[in-house]
Amino acid sequence: MADKKLYLFDNPRNVKIVLYTLYISCGILLLLDFIVHRHTQHRWEELLGFYSIYGFIGCSAIVIGSKWLRGLVERDEDYYTRDELTMTEEEDHVAD
């Protein structure tokens, strides 16, 4: 099973390049807000960096919300199936 071949992202430098490209693009996009005059339809959009902030905060909120939700609804994988499946299937399932 041991695979000695090195692939693209086995090299930490390549991962770093991807991440830094993302950081720099984000910086440029944020700066563009100061240069480009956008025609807005709603007051919210006039806020500088509205979309950037909303994207960042919105996504973080969703992830944190999901973590909270997980605490609420998470159950063992056989929560339903231990009632529903017959013994043989259950064993098959565990086996694979």
Place this chain on the structure above:
Amino acid sequence: MWPTELPAFVPFFVAALLALVTRGHLRSVLMLSIVTLSGLHLWFLDGDVLVNMQFLEYELAPYRVDSLSIVFGYVFHIAAFVSILFALHIKDTMQHVCGLLYAGSAMGALFAGDLLTLFVFWEILAVSSVFLVWARRTERAYQSGMRYLIIQVGSGVILLGGLLLHVEQTGSLEFDFIGTDHLGGWLILLAFGIKSAFPLLHTWLTDAYPEATPTGTVFLSAFTTKTAIYTLARGYPGTELLIYVGATMACFPIFYAVIQNDLRRVLSYSLINQLGFMVCGIGIGTALAINGAVSHAFVHIIYKSLLFMSMGAVLYRTGKIKATDIGGLYKTMPKTAVLCIIGAASISAFPLFSGFVAKSMIMAAAMKEGYPWIWLVLLLASASVLKHAGIQIPYFAFFAHDSGIRTSEPPKNMLLAMTIAAFLCLAIGIYPKMLYQLLPFATDFNPYDLTHVLAQTQLLFFAMLAFVWLNLQGVYPPEKVAINLDAEWLYRRFLRRLVEKISSYVQGLDSELKLKVEDRVNWLVTYFAQRHYPTGKGAVIRPTGNMVMYIAILLAAYLWLLLSFPH
């Protein structure tokens, strides 16, 4: 080729019949060429078509093509072609036949001009699709399919009830705007709502789609829900309730999608989120919004199949689909990874990808019609699409931790099907006019103005930044072997337990009653037994002399009475 009036479902049903009796390459060629011919036939159709028929005292229209249904017709043909191509390598007649029947019945429902025809295809749609789940041939898939079938057929029964009331009210079976001003309209809306996965009615989708075969889910993801979206757009445009239902649909699944372990279940939740945008557009109901909903359905079918195909390819090659089991697959499936990323970029609505040119219409309509809060909710939902579908799917499958699995690219037909879908995603994204000229309402909408492109790019890049940041901070919920409760808990656990409780209570009552009756019977038996046992009173043997004495007493009494009352 063939007469204009030949309904679009006929070639599909013929193809299903031919698939049943042929095999190998002949079957492949037949299936693909019939679907292609049927698509070309639709493409070269000149103007609207309406086929009428008399049934009892009602006017039926089994085949009606107009500007709204034909767009769905095109994309259904594309989806059917791609799904069949993706499934060509399997040696399972049942899946080929049922896939064609299923696509054909979707075509039938789509081009149904009256409610009765719609009902018939609605039910065939349910029955033919369940075999794609059962084709997995495990008990788990069987039970999941059973639940799916019950709910789907239930939706058909509600539709039938609704259409009977509707006919009584309006005297016509014609399928056009229905509206919610009578009970029949509400029932039909409920039936459509079940199939388009309204909140709380959505569990059949997240339950069954991940259990279907790798190729079956690709079929499933295209037809059922989009047929329902079409019927909503036809029967309920501008129904304000749908705006709020749609916004809810766009929002709640995103939380679930983030914490699912089964990647095809992530896609199923994401499917509901996408349907939410369309339902919202239908609810707004203006020309721009309906155009938005239709074009979103169009591009969605293509990129969703692409995503389901890439996950199907992973499942087919590795036998695994849970985020905890796979990862690092880009090393041996680089082509699949790239195709999956194109699908992911499309669903996330990056500029130059197909999602962008469709979703922006619905958002623009929401803002224009004065629903800024809905707009804000949809904006959040589109940022999160990037998270759960755009990043989560390719990241956990092809990157993330290296699972050590070394496999190979899927068969050529699978790759080709994915490539076609990916090509269409890019083509529509780059030349949106191609899609816009098909839409039911003429439009000069231009998605590529600077403000709009910049806004969307900022939103997406910063959402990506949030993902990276949360991941590096270790806040991002890790993949975990678990399931998450959803509304199906109501019937899979609560109702099950309730029935168990009730039946055990009734059983208790029953056995108590039985015991009591048994007690009385036993007592009676003992009583009689005791009377007649050797020592019992009933068993005493009396001499005949006793009898003579009793008769003497009787006679004496008689004599005495006779003497006392002579008359």
